[in-house]
Amino acid sequence: MDHRALIASIPPEAKDSLQQRSNAAGLKHLAAYGIVLAGTSACIALRVPLWLLFILPQGILLVFLFTLSHECTHKTPFRSGWLNDVIGHLVSIPIALPFTWFRYFHLAHHKWTNHPEKDPELGGKPRPGNWRDLLIYLSGWPYWTGMAKVLMQNAFGRINAPYLPARQHHAMRIEARLLLVLYVLVGLSLLYSSVLFWLWILPVLIAQPFLRLYLLAEHGLCPSVANMLENSRTTFTNRIVRFLAWNMPYHAEHHAFPNVPFHRLPALHRWTQAHLKTTSDGYSKFAGDYTRALKS
Secondary structure (H helix, E strand, O other): HHHHHHHHHHHHHHHHHHOOHHHHHHHHHHHHHHHHHHHHHHHOOOOOOOHHHHHHHHHHHHHOOHHHHHHHOOOOOOOOOHHHHHHHHHHHHHHHHHHHHHHHHHHHHHOOOOOOOOOOOOOOEEEEEEEEHOOOOOOHHHHHHHHHHHHHHHHOOOOOOOOHHHHHHHHHHHHHHHHHHHHHHHHOOOOOHHHHHHHHHHHHHHHHHHHHHHHHHHOOOOOOOHHHHHHOOOEEEEEEEEHHOOOOHHHHHHHHOOOHHHHHHHHHHHHHHOOOOEEEEOOHHHHHHHHHHHHO
């Protein structure tokens, strides 16, 4: 059974329940996330004993804001559309991800998941196939250079990717220019204070491998087929990772039925679990499988 047949088999009342968005659920999760992030930030800013040990957790919390930005592109974390847009734009700032651009980039990824030529996440290139390419990928260097290129092209160049609608080009230009101005101001602020270096810049740089491995597991080693239960991986993991990633380790479920908000994905999993084709028992297991498949 492929994902279309599976979703069609779910009774209408259950399908409606699965798609119920909730401001309360989204804000509760966001508040808990914000409290943890505020705690690590305070420990660094106040230089508590062993404060350097909080830099990695700070970075992990910051880079995993990507998963909330991702959810906001689908307008599912919150019931109110404007709230999805506002939060999506705000949480994208620390990771240099232009939200309007990303929305259409990501929708194209859903349309062409794992297609070697058409999936924009692949960009016509295979995923890392040897140790050198994997280490470069995990460092985050391709991401940062790629986002710098996107920002510059959107701000001053041509926006010509086929999945970017012309009606949004102006918004993408304004968004990119505002982000570039903000990052220039941040750079200038470092001449007077190192606070943002310790609270933001260093943490997001050193935490990249954790996010990159998580993202690699979503579709790495998955076949290039149309069935979302096969071309996307569900990774069985602990509550901490599911919290950080807004339940996106249920990734095959998300691709099979993108209208389901994060807090309903465990319920959707109960419908899909017998039909999943690609799964891993944790990210360590996936990492082991992936590295064993690398060319020497």
